[in-house]
Amino acid sequence: xxxxxxxxxxxxxxxxxxxxxxxxxxxxxxxxxxxxxxxxxxxxxxxxxxxxxxxxxxxxxxxxxxxxxxxxxxxxxxxxxxxxxxxxxxxxxxxxxxxxxxxxxxxxxxxxxxxxxxxxxxxxxxxxxxxxxxxxxxxxxxxxxxxxxxxxxxxxxxxxxxxxxxxxxxxxxxxxxxxxxxxxxxxxxxxxxxxxxxxxxxxxxxxxxxxxxxxxxxxxxxxxxxxxxxxxxxxxxxxxxxxxxxxxxxxxxxxxxxxxxxxxxxxxxxxxxxxxxxxxxxxxxxxxxxxxxxxxxx
Amino acid sequence: xxxxxxxxxxxxxxxxxxxxxxxxxxxxxxxxxxxxxxxxxxxxxxxxxxxxxxxxxxxxxxxxxxxxxxxxxxxxxxxxxxxxxxxxxxxxxxxxxxxxxxxxxxxxxxxxxxxxxxxxxxxxxxxxxxxxxxxxxxxxxxxxxxxxxxxxxxxxxxxxxxxxxxxxxxxxxxxxxxxxxxxxxxxxxxxxxxxxxxxxxxxxxxxxxxxxxxxxxxxxxxxxxxxxxxxxxxxxxxxxxxxxxxxxxxxxxxxxxxxxxxxxxxxxxxxxxxxxxxxxxxxxxxxxxxxxxxxxxxxxxxxxxxxxxxxxxxxxxxxxxxxxxxxxxxxxxxxxxxxxxxxxxxxxxxxxxxxxxxxxxxxxxxxxxxxxxxxxxxxxxxxxxxxxxxxxxxxxxxxxxxxxxxxxxxxxxxxxxxxxxxxxxxxxxxxxxxxxxxxxxxxxxxxxxxxxxxxxxxxxxxxxxxxxxxxxxxxxxxxxxxxxxxxxxxxxxxxxxxxxxxxxxxxxxxxxxxxxxxxxxxxxxxxxxxxxxxxxxxxxxxxxxxxxxxxxxxxxxxxxxxxxxxxxxxxxxxxxxxxxxxxxxxxxxxxxxxxxxxxxxxxxxxxxxxxxxxxxxxxxxxxxxxxxxxxxxxxxxxxxxxxxx
Numbered sequence: 001x002x003x004x005x006x007x008x009x010x011x012x013x014x015x016x017x018x019x020x021x022x023x024x025x026x027x028x029x030x031x032x033x034x035x036x037x038x039x040x041x042x043x044x045x046x047x048x049x050x051x052x053x054x055x056x057x058x059x060x061x062x063x064x065x066x067x068x069x070x071x072x073x074x075x076x077x078x079x080x081x082x083x084x085x086x087x088x089x090x091x092x093x094x095x096x097x098x099x100x101x102x103x104x105x106x107x108x109x110x111x112x113x114x115x116x117x118x119x120x121x122x123x124x125x126x127x128x129x130x131x132x133x134x135x136x137x138x139x140x141x142x143x144x145x146x147x148x149x150x151x152x153x154x155x156x157x158x159x160x161x162x163x164x165x166x167x168x169x170x171x172x173x174x175x176x177x178x179x180x181x182x183x184x185x186x187x188x189x190x191x192x193x194x195x196x197x198x199x200x201x202x203x204x205x206x207x208x209x210x211x212x213x214x215x216x217x218x219x220x221x222x223x224x225x226x227x228x229x230x231x232x233x234x235x236x237x238x239x240x241x242x243x244x245x246x247x248x249x250x251x252x253x254x255x256x257x258x259x260x261x262x263x264x265x266x267x268x269x270x271x272x273x274x275x276x277x278x279x280x281x282x283x284x285x286x287x288x289x290x291x292x293x294x295x296x297x298x
Numbered sequence: 299x300x301x302x303x304x305x306x307x308x309x310x311x312x313x314x315x316x317x318x319x320x321x322x323x324x325x326x327x328x329x330x331x332x333x334x335x336x337x338x339x340x341x342x343x344x345x346x347x348x349x350x351x352x353x354x355x356x357x358x359x360x361x362x363x364x365x366x367x368x369x370x371x372x373x374x375x376x377x378x379x380x381x382x383x384x385x386x387x388x389x390x391x392x393x394x395x396x397x398x399x400x401x402x403x404x405x406x407x408x409x410x411x412x413x414x415x416x417x418x419x420x421x422x423x424x425x426x427x428x429x430x431x432x433x434x435x436x437x438x439x440x441x442x443x444x445x446x447x448x449x450x451x452x453x454x455x456x457x458x459x460x461x462x463x464x465x466x467x468x469x470x471x472x473x474x475x476x477x478x479x480x481x482x483x484x485x486x487x488x489x490x491x492x493x494x495x496x497x498x499x500x501x502x503x504x505x506x507x508x509x510x511x512x513x514x515x516x517x518x519x520x521x522x523x524x525x526x527x528x529x530x531x532x533x534x535x536x537x538x539x540x541x542x543x544x545x546x547x548x549x550x551x552x553x554x555x556x557x558x559x560x561x562x563x564x565x566x567x568x569x570x571x572x573x574x575x576x577x578x579x580x581x582x583x584x585x586x587x588x589x590x591x592x593x594x595x596x597x598x599x600x601x602x603x604x605x606x607x608x609x610x611x612x613x614x615x616x617x618x619x620x621x622x623x624x625x626x627x628x629x630x631x632x633x634x635x636x637x638x639x640x641x642x643x644x645x646x647x648x649x650x651x652x653x654x655x656x657x658x659x660x661x662x663x664x665x666x667x668x669x670x671x672x673x674x675x676x677x678x679x680x681x682x683x684x685x686x687x688x689x690x691x692x693x694x695x696x697x698x699x700x701x702x703x704x705x706x707x708x709x710x711x712x713x714x715x716x717x718x719x720x721x722x723x724x725x726x727x728x729x730x731x732x733x734x735x736x737x738x739x740x741x742x743x744x745x746x747x748x749x750x751x752x753x754x755x756x757x758x759x760x761x762x763x764x765x766x767x768x769x770x771x772x773x774x775x776x777x778x779x780x781x782x783x784x785x786x787x788x789x790x791x792x793x794x795x796x797x798x799x800x801x802x803x804x805x806x807x808x809x810x811x812x813x814x815x816x817x818x819x820x821x822x823x824x825x826x827x828x829x830x831x832x833x834x835x836x837x838x839x840x841x842x843x844x845x846x847x848x849x850x851x852x853x854x855x856x857x858x859x860x861x862x863x864x865x866x867x868x869x870x871x872x873x874x875x876x877x878x879x880x881x882x883x884x885x886x887x888x889x890x891x892x893x894x895x896x897x898x899x900x901x902x903x904x905x906x907x908x909x910x911x912x913x914x915x916x917x918x919x920x921x922x923x924x925x926x927x928x929x930x931x932x933x934x935x936x937x938x939x940x941x942x943x
Contacts, residue, residue: 002544003610005332005413014612015571018556022625022666047569047612049600051561133404140403159401160733161427161649163434164722165571166663170731184415186406192327266320 006193013040013181014047015165016144017128020179021054023169024126027179028085030115031057031077033069034245035201036130038076039190040182042199044128045080052081058127060118061088062110064099064247066223072202087118099249100228106247116152125176126169134186144183150174191265204242205264207256211235218252243268326410333541336417336432336465338456339442344473348442348511349405349418352533355518356407402432411537426682426696427649429459430736434722437541438467440532445478445508449491454499455682457492461501462645462698464715464738467539468496468504471532476510480523499685505535546609550634551575551583552712552720554665555627559614567598567614568623570666573719575631577615578606582632585623586710591632592617626667628710628720636712636720639742641704644714646673648693650727650734656692657824659858660734662705664723670706670861671725672828675821677701692821693735702743706861714738728854729908761841765799769838771863772931775850775910776873777902778888779880781919781927782847785873788928790845798843803830805848818899824855831859838867851901853908871931872913877902879920 003011020027029044031037044053057077077084092109099106119127133140143159145167160168171177182190194201211222213233220227222235227249229235240253241264254271258264315323339345405416417432419425433439439460443453460468470492478484489506496504507516508524509532515521516531530538552573559567577583581594597604598614607613615629623629630636648654654673662671676699679690693699714721718738725735762769772789774782783804790802809816813829816822827850837844850856860868880902881889892900899905910916915934917927 002331002541003608004328005330006328008332008543008610011571011610011612015556018569018612019666022557046600048557048559049614050565050567050598051559134406140405141401156401161402161431161724161736162733163431163724163736164718166722166724168663168724168726168731168733170661170726172731184404184406186408186413188327188408189413192324195324196328262320262324265324266316269316269323 006189006196009182009185009189010043010046010193012165012184013043016167016179016181017044017047017053019167019169020126020128021048024177026122026124027055027126027128028058028119028122028124029053029055029082029128030130031059031073031084032130032245033059033065033073033076033202034130035190035194035205036132036182038199038201039185039193040128040130041076041080042197043181055128056083056085058085058087058118058122058124060111060114061086062106062114062247063088063093064106064110064226064249066202066204066221066245066248066251068202068204069245072200076200085118085122087114087121089114089117098226099247106250119152119176125171127176127178129178129180130182131180132185132187132190133183142180142183144180145169146178146180147171148176148178152176187268188265191261191268195261195265202245204245206260207239207241207258207263209237210240210253212238212240212253219255220251221248221253223248327408330408330411330413331541332413332415333438333536333539334415334417334436335438335440335467335536336419336429336436336460337440337442338419338429338460339473340452343442343444344511345418345442348440348471348473348509348517349416351511351514351517352414352416353405353407355514356409402428409533409537414536425455426459426647426698429456430463430647430649433460433463433465434718434736436463436465438469438536438539439465440469440471441504442471442473443488443492445472445474445484445488448488449495451683453492454495454685457496457501458499458680458682458685461499462738464718466503466542468501469532469535470504470506472506472508473511475508475515475524476513480508480515480521482524482526485527505529507532507535543608543610546574546717546719547576549574549609549717551577551581551629551631552636552717553577553613553615553629554667554719555623555625555629556666558624565616566620567616568629569612569614570629571612572607572609573665574609574717576606576608577613577631579603583615583617583629584632584635585621586628586630586635587638587708588622588627589635590621590623592619592621594618626665628665630710636710637742638708638710640706640708641702641743642711643677643740643743644701644703644723645738645740646676646693646699646701646703646725647736648695648697648699648734649736650732651695652727652730652734653695653820654693654697654735655821655824656701657821657828658852658854659706659728659861661726661728662703662723662737663726664709664711665720667709668726669709671703673725674702700740703737711739711742713741728857758839758841761839763841765841767798767841767843769841769843770867770869770935771834771838771844771846771859772869772871772935773834773850773856773859774845774847774871774873775856775913777875777877777880777907778849778900779883779885780873780875781924782849782873784924785917785927785931786845786847788924789931792928792932793843793845799841800843800845801837803834803844803846803848805846808833808848818905820852820899820905823851823905827852827855827859831855831862834859835862838863849901849907851905851907853910856910869915869935870910870913871915871917872910873917873919873927874909875919 048054059073089110097106097109131139143162148154212219213235238255239257241256241258242253256267258267337345337349403418405418407414417436419428419432441456472485472488485508507529508527509516515523518533519531552575553570555568555570557569559569577594579594579596583594584591595616595618597607598616656673656675659670659672662669676690676693678687679697679699681688690699712720721739723737724733727734774786776782786802790800793800808830813826816826834844834846884890891897892903901907915931
């Protein structure tokens with residue numbers, strides 16, 4: 001009997017999660033409510049069944065996610081029988097940091113700083129993240145177990161070799177690790193698995209008529225009345241869906257008629273642009289992800 | 299250029315099927331298998347170009363990425379105005395600036411039949427470490443040769459490493475055929491040379507093919523430029539070779555226990571990934587190293603209980619009996635268990651900047667268990683370029699050698715060649731936590747099975763009781779000239795005066811006899827302390843209070859000696875003198891010699907001293923005389939160590 005590629009990927013991810021639970025003192029799963037997080041959470045349920053996953057979920061919130069994401073977040077945690085921790089950087093909150101006025105500071109403060117603060121606050125020494133190696137070039141070289149110094153920096157030149165299925169999870173006091181159990185999955189694998197396993201995802205991944213404006217080459221959804229319309233801008237109803245989900249004013253939609261999962265996969269396979277294209281964050285500068293990660297961005 | 303960018307055959311995701319019947323397409327995709335492979339070659343062999351080509355042809359590159367690639371090609375590419383596929387796969391910014399890749403990267407693509415994970419490793423100084431890492435998870439290796447250059451030193455090196463790590467499927471890709479006018483004679487000559495070499499290192503089978511990564515010949519389909527070549531294209535071959543999980547399923551059942559699943563008192567399951575074999579409910583199993591047996595009650599998964607599970611699956615097993623089993627144990631089929639041993643011959647690939655220290659205790663992670671292990675000096679080191687065996691005292695970064703290794707307890711294992719899951723291990727430095735080596739077990743040493751502990755009737759407790767004392771080791775550590783020997787001598791006199799049976803092991807004295815074969819390199823210092831530790835242990839067994847005076851500069855070895863003793867028996871005494879003070883005293887004139895370069899590896903000058911972090915006793919020699927220090931040590935013994943002297 002030959003295992004299919006999805007069976008092998010699933011077994012590998014489960015193995016990684018169990019290693020972390022066996023060797024880390026205080027693990028946590030970063031949960032961003034996107035499709036990769038949904039798959040990672042589903043794998044965690046499988047890894048520890050019939051026990052619930054023995055760690056909490058942590059959502060580092062920017063307060064600017066799509067409303068539909070907050071709805072699914074609370075439901076998914078409850079369904080899994082897991083504790084949900086939500087962290088919002090108090091400094092960002094106090095200063096009213098937002099994607100309209102503050103550009104990349106918005107991501108730095110809410111996400112990068114917020115994540116560091118949340119991990120320090122709870123003393124988590126291992127954090128599962130849903131990053132995949134096919135997403136971006138610097139990710140392709142990152143280990144499954146990726147170490148961070150006490151101030152959360154990543155040193156790409158000083159990574160531990162990972163051989164076979166043997167992960168070295170030892171670390172000095174104050175150091176922590178990010179663990180990427182779905183490193184070897186591709187976007188297509190994720191979609192296929194969601195389809196096969198019938199995993200619930202945010203409805204924004206499916207096409208529906210939604211109020212939108214076109215700005216700087218991105219199709220943005222007007223998700224609530226905090227969206228600042230420029231002079232002359234009027235929201236237009238378009239049939240759209242999202243390939244990735246983040247802060248709604250920073251996440252570009254695609255026009256689509258795909259209302260079912262097979263149709264979404266169909267469009268994905270026939271498309272000619274990568275999924276990260278809809279993210280404003282990657283376009284800042286060359287090698288921007290690598291720089292962000294060295295500073296502590298997930 | 300444009301014409302060569304079109305895939306030659308429709309073996310990739312067929313857009314027509316996707317467009318017309320997505321459900322049928324998804325059904326096909328769902329049944330794909332997976333192959334992991336590694337590409338070996340130096341920059342000039344066109345490795346990155348080949349991988350870039352594979353990704354491009356399988357549509358893993360989108361328009362926005364292609365636009366970026368075109369821009370990059372013009373800016374820093376090496377192909378003039380043409381697309382430089384290599385830029386697709388050279389990841390980190392630092393590497394792009396240097397024009398080389400310096401680590402292991404993983405790439406993904408899929409055809410209609412398989413998903414592929416490619417480990418991409420560079421061909422520079424760190425090559426051995428990176429290639430061994432990338433190859434450890436690979437089912438197949440593609441060895442790239444530049445058709446203009448033929449079999450080179452690096453070809454031998456790549457092939458040796460691929461074979462060493464146990465890759466059974468070797469592809470010899472003779473690349474850049476376009477640059478030799480697709481000449482069959484050139485190709486045949488290279489294949490003949492390679493076959494000769496391959497045989498000499500034990501590679502019995504390989505598949506050769508003439509390709510051009512740049513032009514796309516024989517990558518996805520047979521090329522019109524090589525009508526004389528009748529074999530499969532690279533992709534056709536990759537799609538059909540057997541993967542290792544299939545082979546492992548045919549071997550006896552083994553599963554390392556990762557985690558004991560205990561949600562409530564009624565359920566106790568053992569979770570792990572099946573390393574080899576097949577398991578079904580009702581199968582009799584044996585847990586190693588304990589040897590306890592039971593029967594599998596159920597194979598529990600989130601998707602329901604299974605009728606059987608095979609190598610490569612992550613499952614949870616429940617047993618018919620309450621059986622003692624925890625992380626690190628291996629569940630095996632009862633009638634074909636693995637061997638259990640604590641000494642092995644193995645190949646070691648050293649991966650750290652700090653060289654291997656024979657005798658130093660390292661952590662060894664094998665399967666799901668982590669034990670303490672020490673390595674002997676290499677029996678020989680293999681030169682990866684000439685493959686000659688040469689004598690060596692140690693292994694440096696990227697060194698490969700055959701060594702004996704002994705563990706602090708017996709572990710279940712299999713020869714690496716039979717089962718990488720129970721024969722492959724990593725070594726971890728206990729202080730830096732770095733992964734310093736990878737190892738592959740050949741076999742257990744016979745002596746490990748033939749030497750047993752002989753029980754003696756007069757126990758260590760007996761010995762100590764006859765002397766009316768409790769044995770212990772007062773381990774004095776500190777810089778040369780700190781006053782260790784002086785203080786140790788006074789302590790012993792005082793203890794002897796109160797009727798205690800003691801023995802003083804002094805650093806200089808031991809080096810006149812037991813350790814006179816040792817020098818002052820790091821490796822020799824480690825061995826020095828190991829021997830002294832063993833002697834001190836025998837003396838505590840004899841019921842003595844042992845006082846030692848050794849610089850013992852490394853924490854790892856002091857901790858090793860501590861772990862040899864009973865809990866509480868090892869009392870670390872830090873004779874704490876600042877370097878400047880010890881150097882000022884310079885009783886033996888050694889600092890002066892060290893400073894002038896006459897004495898090498900002198901602690902504190904050109905060899906490190908790792909001060910104890912939490913010694914049981916700390917003596918500040920700046921604040922007290924040697925006499926007072928001895929009194930303080932004895933006072934602390936009286937006060938704190940559970941018995942009165």
